[in-house]
Amino acid sequence: xxxxxxxxxxxxxxxFGGVKALENYKLSLPPSRILGIIGPNGAGKTTLFNVLTGFxxxxxxxxxxxxxxxxxxxxxxxxxxxxxxxxxxxxxxGKLSVLDNVIVSCQIHERTSxxxxxxxxxxxxxxxxxxxxKAWKLLCVFGLEKHADRRAMTLAYGDQRRLEIARALATxxxxxxxxxxxxxxxxxxxxxxxxLILKLKEKFNLTIVLIEHNMNLVMxxxxxxxxxxxxxxxxxxxPLEIQQNQEVIDAYxxxxxxxGSN
Amino acid sequence: MNKxxxxxxxxxxxxxxxxxxxxxxxxxxxxxxxVSNLMMIYVILTVSLNLSNGIVGISxxxxxxxxxxxxxxxAILTLPPGLKEHWLTGLPHWMSTIQSGLFPAMILAGILxxxxxxxxxxVILRLQGVFAAVTTLGFLIIVKVVAENWMTVTRGGxxxxxxxxxxxxxxxxxxxxxTVYVVLRIIRSPYGRxxxxxxxxxxxxxxxxxxxxxxxxxxFVISAFFTAVAGALWANLIGVVSPGSFYLWLTLLIxxxxxxxxxGSVTGSVFSAIGFTILLELLRGFxxxxxxxxxxxxxxxxxxxxxxxxxxxxxMGDREFSWDWFKRITPxx
Numbered sequence: 001x002x003x004x005x006x007x008x009x010x011x012x013x014x015x016f017g018g019v020k021a022l023e024n025y026k027l028s029l030p031p032s033r034i035l036g037i038i039g040p041n042g043a044g045k046t047t048l049f050n051v052l053t054g055f056x057x058x059x060x061x062x063x064x065x066x067x068x069x070x071x072x073x074x075x076x077x078x079x080x081x082x083x084x085x086x087x088x089x090x091x092x093x094g095k096l097s098v099l100d101n102v103i104v105s106c107q108i109h110e111r112t113s114x115x116x117x118x119x120x121x122x123x124x125x126x127x128x129x130x131x132x133x134k135a136w137k138l139l140c141v142f143g144l145e146k147h148a149d150r151r152a153m154t155l156a157y158g159d160q161r162r163l164e165i166a167r168a169l170a171t172x173x174x175x176x177x178x179x180x181x182x183x184x185x186x187x188x189x190x191x192x193x194x195x196l197i198l199k200l201k202e203k204f205n206l207t208i209v210l211i212e213h214n215m216n217l218v219m220x221x222x223x224x225x226x227x228x229x230x231x232x233x234x235x236x237x238x239p240l241e242i243q244q245n246q247e248v249i250d251a252y253x254x255x256x257x258x259x260g261s262n
Numbered sequence: 263m264n265k266x267x268x269x270x271x272x273x274x275x276x277x278x279x280x281x282x283x284x285x286x287x288x289x290x291x292x293x294x295x296x297v298s299n300l301m302m303i304y305v306i307l308t309v310s311l312n313l314s315n316g317i318v319g320i321s322x323x324x325x326x327x328x329x330x331x332x333x334x335x336x337a338i339l340t341l342p343p344g345l346k347e348h349w350l351t352g353l354p355h356w357m358s359t360i361q362s363g364l365f366p367a368m369i370l371a372g373i374l375x376x377x378x379x380x381x382x383x384x385v386i387l388r389l390q391g392v393f394a395a396v397t398t399l400g401f402l403i404i405v406k407v408v409a410e411n412w413m414t415v416t417r418g419g420x421x422x423x424x425x426x427x428x429x430x431x432x433x434x435x436x437x438x439x440x441t442v443y444v445v446l447r448i449i450r451s452p453y454g455r456x457x458x459x460x461x462x463x464x465x466x467x468x469x470x471x472x473x474x475x476x477x478x479x480x481x482f483v484i485s486a487f488f489t490a491v492a493g494a495l496w497a498n499l500i501g502v503v504s505p506g507s508f509y510l511w512l513t514l515l516i517x518x519x520x521x522x523x524x525x526g527s528v529t530g531s532v533f534s535a536i537g538f539t540i541l542l543e544l545l546r547g548f549x550x551x552x553x554x555x556x557x558x559x560x561x562x563x564x565x566x567x568x569x570x571x572x573x574x575x576x577x578m579g580d581r582e583f584s585w586d587w588f589k590r591i592t593p594x595x
Contacts, residue, residue: 053469079471087469093462095526095580096455104455108471117451118444131452171470 005064006031006207007052007175012061014047014231021047023231025061031174034201034208036222038215038242040252043228045211046088049177052209053085054078066174080108084173086164088180088211094153098144098163101152102135105170135170141203142166142196158189162196169204176200178210182217190217197221215253219243227252268585280435287431295431297543299499302434303492304535306441307512308519309528310488313445315517316525316580317454318481319461321391323513324398325489327405328379330508332371332490333497334409337422339367340498345424352414364428368437368494375490376483383482387475390464402513409505421504429499437495441488445528446582448484457481458526518562522569522576530578541565
């Protein structure tokens with residue numbers, strides 16, 4: 001396939017019963033970009049993420065990632081190929097420690113034999129130690145190392161969000177998909193998040209797709225924006241173009257001139 | 263430093279444990295030997311149930327079905343050839359002429375049950391929660407019905423008796439220790455972390471590259487293996503296998519032991535199995551003394567309910583035993 005694009009989606013359609021959640025969706029995403037996907041609730045944004053990561057099978061269409069067709073792959077296969085995600089509603093391994101949440105994700109590319117685990121061979125112990133160190137370093141990037149031994153479910157909300165991104169990054173992905181990272185965050189936390197995402201993008205050479213309702217964040221962060229409405233691509237373009245697109249303003253952004261007047 | 267200390271404590275307690283096994287095996291009376299053997303078998307059953315139900319979160323009610331399979335396989339293998347030809351006419355000729363020892367019977371029982379768990383698991387483990395509970399219960403019923411009706415191989419409801427009683431305390435305690443060791447090692451390995459992740463959040467686990475159905479199947483198969491080995495030990499301890507022995511009572515018993523010990527805690531399961539075995543025996547003596555029969559089951563149920571009300575996660579939750587606990591009691595450690 002076309003090697004210029006990390007992710008290429010053609011004519012993707014998904015329906016639930018009679019409802020068309022996504023219709024004829026297209027995307028060509030070059031590497032090292034940040035793409036924002038916006039749109040009203042129920043527009044099909046999260047459905048798109050679920051199709052991309054293999055949790056929902058599309059009715060038709062093709063998804064190519066890194067030159068490989070991944071359209072009907074299982075979620076774990078897609079994760080191993082290099083697409084990682086965070087969830088809209090936080091889905092941590094609540095009873096596991098913060099560190100274990102990341103370690104279990106770090107081990108994605110490891111192939112430990114069962115017997116070496118039972119007999120604790122030297123290579124096995126070395127490997128385990130390396131995993132721990134890798135996970136620890138990642139926690140430090142997120143400033144979560146002081147909570148390493150706590151159960152994930154006892155963390156504060158913002159920390160849980162960050163831990164989710166840390167866990168997603170631990171699989172060493174090429175493409176990171178973030179679903180509403182700023183939901184429920186105050187302006188300060190949102191600003192920190194913005195800085196963090198930019199830092200991660202540089203540090204791990206990521207391509208990022210994110211869904212977000214916070215327009216401030218989207219407009220500052222994203223290099224390219226797609227607008228979904230009723231499962232269809234309503235508009236796409238640079239942030240400035242989107243802000244001035246009449247259709248998008250009508251469907252989603254709202255007209256600032258008329259705000260409050262009716 | 264601390265680690266070495268803990269290894270020392272572990273060696274000392276293992277040494278004491280096997281000294282106790284030696285003394286009981288050599289000098290103990292028949293009753294204590296029997297109770298200790300059952301205790302060890304319950305430990306194996308509870309710990310392996312915990313692997314599938316507590317660690318990876320399969321709601322299986324069918325594990326005792328695997329115990330039944332293990333017990334029957336071992337019974338058929340270890341029954342003296344004379345009786346075999348007489349009773350089990352459905353066996354192929356070469357099988358009715360051999361008599362196996364306990365060890366090969368145990369291993370074969372485990373492997374066969376694991377193979378069946380693999381096939382059954384592929385189908386059942388697509389389901390979760392209540393649905394898995396109902397289908398695994400169905401599996402248990404199927405096993406019982408087969409054992410009741412496959413007259414030429416299982417002798418139906420009459421069961422297979424006159425089995426050589428090979429099982430002694432050395433076998434049961436060694437297998438129990440191995441089971442605990444293996445399950446603990448699995449939990450602390452990458453496999454175990456994946457299992458816990460699958461239990462905590464299936465979808466999130468898949469999103470970080472864990473093949474959740476495969477991990478569940480792995481735990482189910484290993485659990486079935488050890489459960490069947492326990493069945494083999496049981497058959498050659500009691501000397502009789504019959505379909506009714508491996509049914510709802512045992513199923514409930516080991517589920518209660520697991521829940522009270524703490525789902526997800528291996529050492530909790532060990533302590534709980536030991537505690538409940540002793541409790542059951544004490545209650546039985548008490549029942550005989552006051553001649554109010556059935557009172558032991560009532561007390562047993564009350565103990566279970568009290569634990570669930572006041573300690574819903576079980577006595578140990580999902581923590582494991584640690585030597586550091588003694589530090590609080592005495593500065594000696």
